[in-house]
Amino acid sequence: MRTRQRAYGDANMVGRNIERFRKEKGIRQKDFISKMQTMGCDINPTSFSKLEGQVRMATDKEIYVISKLLGVSIDSLFEDTLS
Secondary structure, eight states, rough: OOOOOSOOOOOOOSSSHHHHHHHHTTTHHHHHHHHHHTOOOOOOOOHHHHHHHHHHHHHHHHHHHHHHTTTOOOHHHHTTOOO
């Protein structure tokens, strides 16, 4: 998997953890996006990349679907983001 080329932004608190969990599970970004779309979350690759890069805000529906797909609690997506 490729490494991030741009620094993280500050538009959301969950993007960094979403990227970390997804990569730990060995899921490619395009495959993850397809799974999100199957669950009714209409998102495109650019938008998802910006979400992970914390360049855009994440909606409540996106956070819910992502936590379900990753098999993690919503709380875990927010861990260590306030320090």
